[in-house]
Amino acid sequence: MRGNENGGGQPKAGRLAFGILMICVYIGxxxxxxxxxxxxxxxxxxxxxxxxxxxxxxxxxxxxxxGWN
Numbered sequence: 001m002r003g004n005e006n007g008g009g010q011p012k013a014g015r016l017a018f019g020i021l022m023i024c025v026y027i028g029x030x031x032x033x034x035x036x037x038x039x040x041x042x043x044x045x046x047x048x049x050x051x052x053x054x055x056x057x058x059x060x061x062x063x064x065x066x067g068w069n
Contacts, residue, residue, distance in 0.1 A: 016064070019060065019064040020064070022057075022060060023057050023060050023061045023064065024057075025057075026053050026054070026056055026057030026060060027053070027054050027057035027058070029053055030049075030050045030051065030052070030053030030054035030055075030056075030057060031050065031054065032050070033046050033047070033049045033050030033053060034046070034047055034050030034051065034054070035050075
């Protein structure tokens, strides 16, 4: 299985699946903060945290798509 490794010892399919899962988690939790489902006392801070988590989820998606570590 020489072509199935990604350099770090983890198979490409596992790395891809974990990457997609984490992108969904970051964007999902960010949206929960943004729509105030995860209730924080200050709505502004909740929106900031939600925006940062969504932005990081998109950044992880770009990194996954381009193949960066």
